[in-house]
Amino acid sequence: FAQFCEIMGSLETQFKCDLAPADHTPSATQQALSAMGARGAGLYGVFIRGVIDKMSGAEQEPEQGVPRPLSEPQDVYATRYYKVVQNRTEVYDIVTQVFHKMDGWEELPHGLGLANVWNLCWTWSKPKLDYSRLCTWQKVNHFPENKHLTRKDCLKRSIDKYTRTGGKLAQYFMVCPRTFVLPKEYCLFIECFARIDEENEEVAAGGEAASAAQAAPPPNGSVAKAGVKPAKKKAANLWIMKPAGSSRGRGIQVVDDVGSVHYGELTIIQQYISNPFLLGGFKWDMRTYVTVTSFSPLEAFIYRDGFARFTTVPFTT
Known part of the structure; x- marks a missing residue:
């Protein structure tokens, strides 16, 4: 795995150096690096498939001199592997259900010692990993130091x-x-x-x-004002x-x-x-969901459907 990452890292560095000066625009560079990342992710999928095949078949060695065939052939760009940290059953169930409906994704097998060889790692809490050692094709659902936006x-x-x-x-x-x-x-x-x-x-x-x-007696000859305010x-x-x-x-x-x-x-x-905007005498708020995929450059997607939450009792101070 370390050798594979070293080879891919050197290829990416060489790729950056080979870019022509005219291609050093932000959009061109980003597109080129995305293409490089996609190719690396595809090769990475093949690498993981080979590791899984080898380790899962370790207890069933083929006969001497007979090579054990790999699993069904895969397109070099076809398969990605995800890992869900199972500290919350409900999170694991939801994420895996979504991936089961998607083509090209497989769950990383458990018990093979493949702790860090995934394309996507999904965790409920802060992931226990070194972000600086991630490959370009490895994604995590938490940005480092995101507490600066999530903790009060x-x-x-x-x-x-x-x-x-x-x-x-x-x-x-x-x-x-x-x-x-x-x-x-x-x-x-x-x-x-x-x-x-x-x-x-x-x-x-x-x-x-x-x-x-207002409540004081009026002067002689004057008329008292009605409606004294409390x-x-x-x-x-x-x-x-x-x-x-x-x-x-x-x-x-x-x-x-x-x-x-x-x-x-x-x-x-x-x-x-103490004077909030009420609807029918009830406090309420709106819940909107946003997915941020990058902070540099900033890239975010707003989910069009949201919902409003209302209190169960009228507002009083």
Whole structure:
């Protein structure tokens, strides 16, 4: 396997060197390398087939001097091999069902010691492999360091870095509520909480003064105004807490007092949106799926069908 990768790597390097200067445009280079990768993947399929045939027939050696035939002939570009890490049965079942409906894909046999000789490795969690040692025709369903987009604390830091660069695109993130990572940004959170509390008190005090003025006895000879507005109540200072590495609503709580902020792990605390857009009085969100196949260059596909999720009880504060 190591010799095979070394040979293919040297061929790819030589191929890059042989490109004419006129062919060094991004599109031409990408097309050429894709063709090279396809050819390498095809040869790799033949290589794996030979290894599988040899290892699966090790216990059934043919008679002396009689060569053991390989399995049915395969087109050099016909077969790819996938591996599903079986730490979740439901994931293994779904992925294998999909591949069973596709031509040109076979599951890598188990128990032959072929841990890393696959074209595609599908895992539920972070794969335990060295990305730098992958061949060009080997794909994994996780990008390295993708936690910077998927973990709540890392996503918050990524958005902060992006908005600090300024520019028009940074304005798109101004819709994000105030967010802090605890415990690192606990002091910043306390300052923000106190500031919002003071602002809410000032608004409530202003409302009380206006109501008192409306309710005061009218001067002599004047007519009292009808419809005195009630005094404004102080708005609740609501924050929502979520464990940074959790999902599916686990560990979420809403607090309105600093004394209620308790956590035993890395936590995100975010100002709660108290006036959300409702449908029929219910909170809701939209779930859209995107598949990213490359970050350099960026290539992503949006699944056209999505769905909306609604709460089971009307929204109240």
